Amino acid sequence: MASPMLVPPDVEEVRDRATARAFVDTYVAPGANDFEQKGRLPEALLERMSAAGLWAPFLPADIGGAGVDMVTLGEIHEEVGRGCSSVRSLLTVHTMVSWALQRWGTPVQLERWAGALAAGETLGAFCLSEPDAGSDAAGIRTAAVEAEGGGWVLNGRKKWITNGQRADLYLVFARTANSIGAFLVPRSTPGVQVRPISEILGTRASMLAELTFNDVVLDEHALLGPSGFTAGMVLTGTLDLGRYSVATGSVGIIQACLDACAAYASERKVGGVLLRDLPLIQAKVSDMVTDVRAARMLCAEAGRLKDAGEASTIMATWVAKYFASTAAARHASEAVQIHGANGFGSEYPVARLYRDAKVMEIIEGSNEIQRITIAGEAYREMKQ
Amino acid sequence: MSDTVKDQVLAFVRGRYPQVEITESQDIFQLGFVNSLFAMELVMFVEKTFGVTIPNNELRIDNFRSADSMAELVDRLSSAAVAQG
Numbered sequence: 058m059a060s061p062m063l064v065p066p067d068v069e070e071v072r073d074r075a076t077a078r079a080f081v082d083t084y085v086a087p088g089a090n091d092f093e094q095k096g097r098l099p100e101a102l103l104e105r106m107s108a109a110g111l112w113a114p115f116l117p118a119d120i121g122g123a124g125v126d127m128v129t130l131g132e133i134h135e136e137v138g139r140g141c142s143s144v145r146s147l148l149t150v151h152t153m154v155s156w157a158l159q160r161w162g163t164p165v166q167l168e169r170w171a172g173a174l175a176a177g178e179t180l181g182a183f184c185l186s187e188p189d190a191g192s193d194a195a196g197i198r199t200a201a202v203e204a205e206g207g208g209w210v211l212n213g214r215k216k217w218i219t220n221g222q223r224a225d226l227y228l229v230f231a232r233t234a235n236s237i238g239a240f241l242v243p244r245s246t247p248g249v250q251v252r253p254i255s256e257i258l259g260t261r262a263s264m265l266a267e268l269t270f271n272d273v274v275l276d277e278h279a280l281l282g283p284s285g286f287t288a289g290m291v292l293t294g295t296l297d298l299g300r301y302s303v304a305t306g307s308v309g310i311i312q313a314c315l316d317a318c319a320a321y322a323s324e325r326k327v328g329g330v331l332l333r334d335l336p337l338i339q340a341k342v343s344d345m346v347t348d349v350r351a352a353r354m355l356c357a358e359a360g361r362l363k364d365a366g367e368a369s370t371i372m373a374t375w376v377a378k379y380f381a382s383t384a385a386a387r388h389a390s391e392a393v394q395i396h397g398a399n400g401f402g403s404e405y406p407v408a409r410l411y412r413d414a415k416v417m418e419i420i421e422g423s424n425e426i427q428r429i430t431i432a433g434e435a436y437r438e439m440k441q
Numbered sequence: 442m443s444d445t446v447k448d449q450v451l452a453f454v455r456g457r458y459p460q461v462e463i464t465e466s467q468d469i470f471q472l473g474f475v476n477s478l479f480a481m482e483l484v485m486f487v488e489k490t491f492g493v494t495i496p497n498n499e500l501r502i503d504n505f506r507s508a509d510s511m512a513e514l515v516d517r518l519s520s521a522a523v524a525q526g
Contacts, residue, residue: 161497283500289477290484290500297481366489368482430478437458437474 068108073129077136080109085140090403092143092262096255097222102144107177111137112148113155120159120167121175128360131305135356138309139316142413143262145309147180149302149421150219154181154228157239157295161282166241169278170226182224183299184215184242184268185292191217191423194230194237194292199270201231201240201280209280211240211248211273221266222253228281228295229270236288239281239295248273259412297371300378300421301363305356307381307417310410311349314385314392317407318342321396332395341391348388352381372434379427382417389414446491446512453486454508465508480505487511493518 068084071077084105092098106112115130116122125133130152138145155174158166173179190196199213211231218227227242227249242249254265282291319342322332332338355377362370392407393400400407418424447465454463457479461472469475483505488495493515495504504514 163497283497290481293477293481366485368485368489370485371478371482 068105070123071109071111071133072114072123072125074132074136076109077111077133080105080111081136081140085137085144086406089141089143090406090409092141093409094261094403096261097264098143098147098262103147103177103180103223106144106148112151112177112180113175115152116155116159116171116175120171126360127301127363128357131301131356131360134302135305135309135312135353138306139313140309141262142306142310142410142416143260143264145302145306146260146263147220147223149299149306150183150224151177151181152302153183153295153299154226156298157228157281157291158241160294161239161291163278165278166281170241174226179225180220180223181226181228182218182220183295184218184221184227184229185296186217187214188216188267197230197232197237199229199231201233201238201275203234204274207277209240209275209277211242211270211275213270215268215270217254218266218268219260219263221251221268222264227268229268230292233288237292238288239291240275240279241281242270242273242275242279246273246275259409259414259416261412293371296421297374298363301356301359301374303417303421304352304359304374304378304381307378307385307414308349308352308356310385310414310417311345311352311381311388313406313410314388315342315345315349317405317410318345318392318395321399321405338395341388341395345388345391348384352377352384355380372431375422375427375430375434378421379424379431382414383424385414385417444512446515447508449490450487450508450511453483453490457482463508467508468506470502470506483511487515491515491519493522 069076069079071080084102110123114123114125115127118124134145134148137148158170158174170179174181185194187197187199199215201209201211204210211229213231215229225244227244229240229242230237231240248271250269252267254267257265282288322338322342325332359370359373359377362373389407389411393411396405396407399405402408451463451465454469455461458474463469484495495518499514504510
């Protein structure tokens with residue numbers, strides 16, 4: 058667990074889009090290119106996020122949260138994604154771990170972890186992907202074996218773990234005798250090894266790591282959620298929320314592209330004419346305006362369905378994430394195009410947005426998997 | 442109440458898979474279409490529609506095997522909630 062933080066006195070609580078925007082414009086967006094170049098987020102920023110109550114505001118008040126609804130949470134994550142996808146990535150995985158704990162946790166697990174996760178004193182990371190298994194969750198090899206006398210012994214490797222370098226608590230998915238289980242693994246547990254992954258394409262400050270678990274001994278309270286056939290629901294439910302966060306973060310990327318392009322096109326001239334007056338540039342900008350609105354509405358729909366407890370939120374979230382991530386990748390490419398050679402450098406944000414956007418089409422279910430699932434939804438509703 | 446629960450569960454399953462013929466006692470897991478996505482949807486549907494929270498120890502395959510077994514689960518959870526209330 059991280060040492061107790063010193064709360065900066067000047068940080069306002071983040072509870073909605075407006076306060077999130079103010080926080081991001083003050084502490085996140087101005088440093089985003091620098092974070093990327095350094096390959097990590099500064100501790101001071103993480104502490105400010107804790108002070109702002111930004112890590113898990115959706116948790117109920119009785120376990121340390123603020124009871125923020127899912128629509129509002131999506132708006133907060135969009136704003137953070139507009140400022141820096143690496144920061145949003147940390148929020149996403151912390152949200153997934155915190156939500157899973159709140160949804161499936163026993164009283165003992167909640168007592169151990171909920172308060173610290175809500176306060177950001179303990180940061181969580183979601184550990185599913187392995188060297189040979191990503192979207193194909195059924196292919197994971199990490200295994201947990203029940204120990205004699207209770208508890209578990211965990212062995213295996215996880216790769217591409219967002220915030221794996223810095224997180225204090227890992228939610229590790231592993232094979233059990235009859236299913237896949239989710240295990241709460243403190244980073245400090247003997248046998249846990251962390252190897253940073255550097256020189257990645259996008260979200261370069263998200264502190265990715267490869268984790269190795271060598272005979273990691275866990276107590277009987279490590280398994281989160283049910284065992285047996287419904288164990289897959291822990292994974293499904295947690296990924297659903299992660300997908301929602303990535304979708305909203307993708308909306309943030311499109312908005313950042315739009316903001317950057319509108320500003321650049323309003324100052325840059327070609328042959329004495331501002332870029333903003335050229336029809337081909339107007340076409341690109343108008344598509345960004347249209348898609349950011351559409352993506353935002355899809356995310357809001359998914360959020361409303363989550364708040365209502367409707368089962369249809371899962372498919373709505375798939376659709377929102379597919380639309381928003383593909384639109385983000387498309388518009389980030391066009392944003393670089395609008396900036397010309399300037400789009401390649403670090404003076405503007407668009408090169409970073411371009412790199413970050415690509416990752417959104419892969420994480421929390423690749424776009425190919427998304428399209429299979431979305432098509433399956435269409436087929437299953439067809440009458441024979 | 443159970444008949445209503447059964448009817449609503451059957452309506453939900455038929456709504457998701459209109460091509461499937463299913464009865465109250467039929468094992469939906471033997472129909473071949475249940476995956477983790479549908480299992481999650483089923484749990485969310487039961488909790489939302491009948492106003493119950495399904496604890497971890499009730500998330501067993503036998504409780505979701507048929508409309509009959511889901512109705513029994515809802516009755517059991519509703520009775521427990523009334524007793525506690």
